[in-house]
Amino acid sequence: xAKLVLQDVRKRFGQNLVLDGIELTVSEGEMVCxxxxxxxxxxxxLRCINLLExxxxxxxxxxxxxxSEPGYDPQAxxxxxxxxxxxxxxxxxxxxxxxxxxxxxxxxxxRPDEMAGPVEALFDRFGLKxxxxxxxxxxxxxxxxxxxxxxxxxxxxxxxxxxxITSALDPELVGEVLDVLxxxxxxxxxxxxATHEMGFARELADTVCFLDGGRIxxxxxxxxxxxxxxxxxxxxxxxxxx
Amino acid sequence: xxxxxxxxxxxxxxxxxxxxIHEARLRRRSGAIAAGSTLFVIAAIVVxxxxxxxxxxxxxxxxxxxxFRKTFPGLLEAFLVDVAIFLWCAPAIAxxxxxxxxxxxxxxxxxxxxxxxxxxxxxxxRGLPVVLVVYLIGFGIPGLGLPRPxxxxxxxxxxxxxxxxxxxxxxxxxxGIDSIHxxxxxxxxxxxxxxxxxxxYVVLPQAIRNVxxxxxxxxxxxxxxxALLSFIGPVEIFRQAGVYKSLLANFTPxxxxxxxxxxxxxxxxxxxxxxxxRQRRRQS
Numbered sequence: 001x002a003k004l005v006l007q008d009v010r011k012r013f014g015q016n017l018v019l020d021g022i023e024l025t026v027s028e029g030e031m032v033c034x035x036x037x038x039x040x041x042x043x044x045x046l047r048c049i050n051l052l053e054x055x056x057x058x059x060x061x062x063x064x065x066x067x068s069e070p071g072y073d074p075q076a077x078x079x080x081x082x083x084x085x086x087x088x089x090x091x092x093x094x095x096x097x098x099x100x101x102x103x104x105x106x107x108x109x110x111r112p113d114e115m116a117g118p119v120e121a122l123f124d125r126f127g128l129k130x131x132x133x134x135x136x137x138x139x140x141x142x143x144x145x146x147x148x149x150x151x152x153x154x155x156x157x158x159x160x161x162x163x164x165i166t167s168a169l170d171p172e173l174v175g176e177v178l179d180v181l182x183x184x185x186x187x188x189x190x191x192x193x194a195t196h197e198m199g200f201a202r203e204l205a206d207t208v209c210f211l212d213g214g215r216i217x218x219x220x221x222x223x224x225x226x227x228x229x230x231x232x233x234x235x236x237x238x239x240x241x242x
Numbered sequence: 243x244x245x246x247x248x249x250x251x252x253x254x255x256x257x258x259x260x261x262x263i264h265e266a267r268l269r270r271r272s273g274a275i276a277a278g279s280t281l282f283v284i285a286a287i288v289v290x291x292x293x294x295x296x297x298x299x300x301x302x303x304x305x306x307x308x309x310f311r312k313t314f315p316g317l318l319e320a321f322l323v324d325v326a327i328f329l330w331c332a333p334a335i336a337x338x339x340x341x342x343x344x345x346x347x348x349x350x351x352x353x354x355x356x357x358x359x360x361x362x363x364x365x366x367x368r369g370l371p372v373v374l375v376v377y378l379i380g381f382g383i384p385g386l387g388l389p390r391p392x393x394x395x396x397x398x399x400x401x402x403x404x405x406x407x408x409x410x411x412x413x414x415x416x417x418g419i420d421s422i423h424x425x426x427x428x429x430x431x432x433x434x435x436x437x438x439x440x441x442x443y444v445v446l447p448q449a450i451r452n453v454x455x456x457x458x459x460x461x462x463x464x465x466x467x468x469a470l471l472s473f474i475g476p477v478e479i480f481r482q483a484g485v486y487k488s489l490l491a492n493f494t495p496x497x498x499x500x501x502x503x504x505x506x507x508x509x510x511x512x513x514x515x516x517x518x519x520r521q522r523r524r525q526s
Contacts, residue, residue: 052428079434089429093447102443103433155433 082152339411
């Protein structure tokens with residue numbers, strides 16, 4: 001069953017056509033990796049999916065409902081689709097635990113006492129139980145990014161979007177964040193990732209999409225796309241990054 | 243000179259490097275120059291000022307120790323009025339300033355009149371001299387012939403200060419709101435938080451913390467401007483000093499009043515500077 005269907009999605013910033021007719025289907029439990037050069041539209045695509053950016057043309061269906069309809073309440077969508085950003089974007093004036101609990105409390109109306117247990121379990125699951133009371137500037141980049149992931153997961157989203165979440169990390173911290181993604185993958189989370197970690201995409205993705213100039217130029221299982229890319233541009237890109 | 247910071251180089255002998263010797267010599271030299279030039283200026287003042295033809299007269303009318311002793315306790319008491327006016331104005335200013343700042347940030351089209359009001363308000367009250375507002379409100383409203391206690395200059399003078407300073411505080415808070423990076427709003431929106439919750443829980447707490455030093459400077463200015471209320475009646479320290487001046491035909495009470503103001507404002511300004519400095523360091 002298709003969880004998320006994008007048809008002919010177009011997005012323009014001024015004169016700049018950033019998404020030029022994106023067609024993408026994501027099934028329940030599927031992990032899709034978006035690869036491509038900087039500026040190819042990966043981040044914008046993710047931001048459009050959870051309606052942080054309105055699209056100009058085309059449709060986005062979530063469980064068969066057109067969420068790209070102008071005037072559709074974006075808040076309802078955002079509680080179902082979580083996103084994690086490259087620069088973490090934690091709230092610096094709140095502890096890790098407060099970062100995680102804010103949205104469940106204000107949006108879902110959870111009481112702090114009923115959240116305490118599940119939130120602690122989430123931190124424990126990702127090895128951060130002893131960091132719950134720390135402020136973001138007291139955490140390493142990798143820890144901050146894991147808190148950001150926990151913050152998104154605390155809303156129990158049906159889909160998770162990851163926007164180059166390891167790009168701002170020191171190389172030795174990338175592994176701990178990728179481990180979290182492996183864990184989510186094993187639990188069957190539906191995920192869409194923009195990533196430069198080709199090895200990771202090859203290892204875990206069900207589908208890899210190569211974006212170029214705002215289009216999905218090629219879409220295939222990683223085994224196929226990485227070893228026998230069809231398009232010349234895909235070949236050129238892969239030869240540069242592999 | 244032993245250098246405790248060089249953790250990794252602890253095994254090396256503590257002999258100063260060439261650069262350290264050079265820098266120590268530079269430090270000693272500039273210290274000596276600074277001390278010398280300061281002494282010279284102080285000596286010049288001490289020697290030259292008493293040579294001015296009117297110095298004796300000035301000393302008698304501004305720096306009269308006996309007048310100072312006699313009037314200082316009264317001035318101190320009058321200063322309590324300044325402090326009291328400050329204490330009831332400050333919370334009102336903080337609250338009104340916050341409300342005006344939020345008015346200027348509303349996005350909903352139905353609330354456009356609020357935006358317009360906020361912009362007009364800050365334009366008008368930042369565009370007027372404080373003393374003029376104190377006069378207009380402090381004399382104008384009691385002139386309506388209101389019954390006691392509603393004709394009190396304390397009430398209307400305070401209102402004038404509140405109105406003016408709220409406009410400045412609003413602008414400072416607004417600059418704080420603008421300083422919060424859009425990615426914070428994005429992160430909040432992506433979690434499904436409403437605009438109001440985003441403002442209240444994510445943007446405002448950070449914004450207000452960022453502009454705390456700037457706001458402190460405004461409140462220091464407010465403490466000084468309380469003296470403007472003396473023009474419309476309240477016998478606060480400036481007015482009291484004026485009374486003593488007329489009584490004793492001597493200006494020393496003004497010097498006493500100045501010292502009392504400085505005793506409050508210098509530590510407060512220093513503290514604000516310290517906050518600002520600490521904040522800059524944290525952000526770098």
